[in-house]
Amino acid sequence: MTIRINLDVEMARNKLSLTELSERVGVSMTNLSLLKTGKVKAIRFSTLEAICRELKCQPGDLLEYIGD
Secondary structure, rough: EEEEEEEHHHHHHHOOOOOHHHHHHOOOOOHHHHEEEEEOOOOHHHHHHHHHHHHOOHHHHHHHEEEO
16 A cells, blocks of 8 residues: 655646745745655644645645555
């Protein structure tokens, strides 16, 4: 089981850089970069909510389940 994070896709759709998103949601560029590359094991709902608000998307747009 794998969860794919499509943050880069949503950022591209909204024409936002990592720096811009970081400033808007109040999350460090390092943490967003780790999230973008899928190197995180968890995400706070408050962070997910802030990202979705800025990217005008749903959590399901960012997180994708890839079965075995």
